[in-house]
Amino acid sequence: MKFKKFMRTYRPFTRAGMLESVAYRANFICFLLGEIMSCFIMFFVWKAVFNSTTSPDFMGFTMSDMVVYLFITFLTGYLTYSDGTYAIATEIRDGSIAMRMIKPCSFDMCFLFQELGNKIFNVLVIFVPIVLGVEIYRWAITGVCQFDIVHFLLYIISLVLAYLISFYFNVSYGFMAFYLKNLWGADILKECIVNFLSGATIPLAFMPTVLADILNFLPFSSLSYTPVMIYMGMYSLDEIALRMLLQVFWLVTMILISKAVWNHAVKRLCSQGG
Amino acid sequence: MIYVNDLKKEFKKAIKEPGLKGSIKALFKPNNEIIKAVDGITFHVPKGEILGFIGPNGAGKSTVIKMLTGILTPTSGTCTINGYVPQKDRQKYVKEIGVVFGQRTQLWWDLALRETYSVLKEIYDVPDKEFKQRMAFLNEVLELDSFITSPVRTLSLGQRMRADIAASLLHNPKVLFLDEPTIGLDVVVKDNIRNAIQKINAEEGTTVILTTHDLSDIELLCNRIVMIDKGKKVFDGQINELKHEFGQMRDLQFELVDINNVAKLDYCEHFNATADDLQLSNEGVMVSVRFNSDVVSVEDMLSYTLSKVHVKDINLKDADIEEIIRRMYRQEVSIDEV
Amino acid sequence: MRRMLRLHRIFVAQYMKNLMEYKVDFLTGAISFLIGQVVQIAFLGIIFSQIPNLVGWEFNEILFIYGFSLLPKGLDHLLFDNLWSVGYFIVRKGDFDKYLTRPINSLFYVICEKFCVDAFGELFIGLVLIVYSVIALKLTITWYMIPLFIIAVVFATLIYTSIKIATSAISFWTKASGHITHMFYMTNDFSKYPTTIYNKFVRTFITYVVPFAFTAFYPASFFLTGENPLFCIGGTVLASVVLFVISVCIWNRGIKAYESAGS
Numbered sequence: 001m002k003f004k005k006f007m008r009t010y011r012p013f014t015r016a017g018m019l020e021s022v023a024y025r026a027n028f029i030c031f032l033l034g035e036i037m038s039c040f041i042m043f044f045v046w047k048a049v050f051n052s053t054t055s056p057d058f059m060g061f062t063m064s065d066m067v068v069y070l071f072i073t074f075l076t077g078y079l080t081y082s083d084g085t086y087a088i089a090t091e092i093r094d095g096s097i098a099m100r101m102i103k104p105c106s107f108d109m110c111f112l113f114q115e116l117g118n119k120i121f122n123v124l125v126i127f128v129p130i131v132l133g134v135e136i137y138r139w140a141i142t143g144v145c146q147f148d149i150v151h152f153l154l155y156i157i158s159l160v161l162a163y164l165i166s167f168y169f170n171v172s173y174g175f176m177a178f179y180l181k182n183l184w185g186a187d188i189l190k191e192c193i194v195n196f197l198s199g200a201t202i203p204l205a206f207m208p209t210v211l212a213d214i215l216n217f218l219p220f221s222s223l224s225y226t227p228v229m230i231y232m233g234m235y236s237l238d239e240i241a242l243r244m245l246l247q248v249f250w251l252v253t254m255i256l257i258s259k260a261v262w263n264h265a266v267k268r269l270c271s272q273g274g
Numbered sequence: 275m276i277y278v279n280d281l282k283k284e285f286k287k288a289i290k291e292p293g294l295k296g297s298i299k300a301l302f303k304p305n306n307e308i309i310k311a312v313d314g315i316t317f318h319v320p321k322g323e324i325l326g327f328i329g330p331n332g333a334g335k336s337t338v339i340k341m342l343t344g345i346l347t348p349t350s351g352t353c354t355i356n357g358y359v360p361q362k363d364r365q366k367y368v369k370e371i372g373v374v375f376g377q378r379t380q381l382w383w384d385l386a387l388r389e390t391y392s393v394l395k396e397i398y399d400v401p402d403k404e405f406k407q408r409m410a411f412l413n414e415v416l417e418l419d420s421f422i423t424s425p426v427r428t429l430s431l432g433q434r435m436r437a438d439i440a441a442s443l444l445h446n447p448k449v450l451f452l453d454e455p456t457i458g459l460d461v462v463v464k465d466n467i468r469n470a471i472q473k474i475n476a477e478e479g480t481t482v483i484l485t486t487h488d489l490s491d492i493e494l495l496c497n498r499i500v501m502i503d504k505g506k507k508v509f510d511g512q513i514n515e516l517k518h519e520f521g522q523m524r525d526l527q528f529e530l531v532d533i534n535n536v537a538k539l540d541y542c543e544h545f546n547a548t549a550d551d552l553q554l555s556n557e558g559v560m561v562s563v564r565f566n567s568d569v570v571s572v573e574d575m576l577s578y579t580l581s582k583v584h585v586k587d588i589n590l591k592d593a594d595i596e597e598i599i600r601r602m603y604r605q606e607v608s609i610d611e612v
Numbered sequence: 613m614r615r616m617l618r619l620h621r622i623f624v625a626q627y628m629k630n631l632m633e634y635k636v637d638f639l640t641g642a643i644s645f646l647i648g649q650v651v652q653i654a655f656l657g658i659i660f661s662q663i664p665n666l667v668g669w670e671f672n673e674i675l676f677i678y679g680f681s682l683l684p685k686g687l688d689h690l691l692f693d694n695l696w697s698v699g700y701f702i703v704r705k706g707d708f709d710k711y712l713t714r715p716i717n718s719l720f721y722v723i724c725e726k727f728c729v730d731a732f733g734e735l736f737i738g739l740v741l742i743v744y745s746v747i748a749l750k751l752t753i754t755w756y757m758i759p760l761f762i763i764a765v766v767f768a769t770l771i772y773t774s775i776k777i778a779t780s781a782i783s784f785w786t787k788a789s790g791h792i793t794h795m796f797y798m799t800n801d802f803s804k805y806p807t808t809i810y811n812k813f814v815r816t817f818i819t820y821v822v823p824f825a826f827t828a829f830y831p832a833s834f835f836l837t838g839e840n841p842l843f844c845i846g847g848t849v850l851a852s853v854v855l856f857v858i859s860v861c862i863w864n865r866g867i868k869a870y871e872s873a874g875s
Contacts, residue, residue, distance in 0.1 A: 044814070345870070
């Protein structure tokens, strides 16, 4: 019963998000083509790298591993991307965040469900072709179908966790707009640091062991590296359990942080009078 | 000065059904419709005139103004202003016009107002000496002094509008286009701006074309109005012509000696007139009768009234332009193609 | 031309005043770009720690090409960034009206209204990489290299700008085209690596269709090897001039189709 009411409250947000994404579908597809270009560039770079060495693997990654890594990282990065920072910063700047306090629904859920709606269409467009493409490539290269349903399902779970961590992290970050006049620079800075720390630009396995160990523990590896490694079958089941536990830990932490920041913001809004 | 001949502008508009279903349908089968925003408009404006350009929302006023200022290219038809075709000689042409769009500013948002003027001076190539004179003149007319050093984003709407008008006049244009210059302003600021427009028109002979929804702008400023509706011209002429043609409505107002006498007045039955042509209303002893002087003559009206009741004070008024136009918008007045 | 330069200077000066209001923002923007590039270069370093060369090019040569690619990109970013706004919102919101009611060329006006200082991050890294790699490779610099280098950078910048002009002009018909600009613009990353690593399709595409290869690899390879000056430098000039003429034509036709917005 409670669940039904919950869905009734937030379904309109999902719907609005979906309509929005369908309306901007052409923009989305062009944007996607532009972004995925970098995967193809790296694909050719890696092909050249493997042509230049005699060994069949590069620091433990074969060519087909590398391709899976490139495209699945792109996919994961895209699916876990959250616009929370921008959305919150905009609302803070134009003052409409105050309206959130008089609405009978929780602020983070509104954002979350709108964003989910926005993603449904995009997921359909991007998910199937990339996974299919990667699997066909792997199959063509090695001659065996390497698709593993268990790892795939675990990947999906890990992906959802990663998205939620990313969402709450971005929401918390967006509240910085209270202190900065403009969040544009800080947002780019965040993007670029997260890309590095999460292993999206350089696989953590290529980094010096000490650095890799630290980064593996930090919340950022939960955003991209963990699900990708699960997909690739690089982790044993024990390791997967451990990594997912860590993801849950960071998710809870991020939710608590975002609640704390929100409460702080409410106080601030009240004392400022809007 | 300004010649507009059979000007037309068509837009293509995608039709989308509402809801998610509609969006998906539009994804596969986009549906286009051609909208005639301006459908064959012809008029001529002599130098030094203030022309009021009016019409209901979506009538095509802004589209015409945008074609006259060279922003939009007409689908067909021609306009020549000062011998220029706006779209053809755009860069030369715009040096001779000033444009103000009431709903969007052309000032540099984050800069002090003065900086905007010094940039515009360069853009329009205004010599130093002339620039100083112009600024002094505009300062006097529009009273910019008190806020010329503030950043534009901190200006009030009224200040911003004055600043925008000054910006459009910096290069001494021969024609000034004002698209809703008094929108959202309070009465005092409106007055201020109207005076400024009048003064500029009188002192420099600037031709002014003005669109507005505020009919007192028109009554106070314009020598002539062109009214359009659904992309077509429906009236072109002097204001008193409009009054003469459509405005046979008069207001008779008087104060009764005895309030109970109201019941004695039964105009409709006496003159056998419909509610459209005759309306009676009263507030205590103050009575007001609005009537069509074509149906009931002023003389009959007065003699009937005075024969029925005793009055303390009596007053007969022309209907104002606002009333006429309101009726025209509602299409109560039948309009023949002009 | 003199008037244009004078106007440009005035716009830049005004813009700088504007910028002071948001200086923290632009500083963080430039710094994050710097960090991003350092990470990328570190990645290249990791790759080269395992292989002797990449299709015949050694690490320092790759750094030179990479650094060279940042110069035209950075210059275009510095001077002509406002074109992005045309495709993303200026046309859609009808704000392009303003540019059409001014007695200067609309393209020139819109281009030089903004001046993007965070591009100094790109230019800085680009120059550092070029200087470092020239020293590390012990390249001999002959006198005619310098004017050729400047020519190559200037015309390579024009390739970037022309592609942005042409794609943002599409918004005159479609209201918004920022995403199309984005799509084409992103192909520029292909130019950071030797074209020989790509397959034939990609190579043809970035040489003859969207000639980004001329913004970095071709001219840079001439400065590294001294071979093929006609194709490498002449091709850059030719490609950029042709592209520029085409894009200005598209722009001018687009203005006629411009529909403004609302009333």
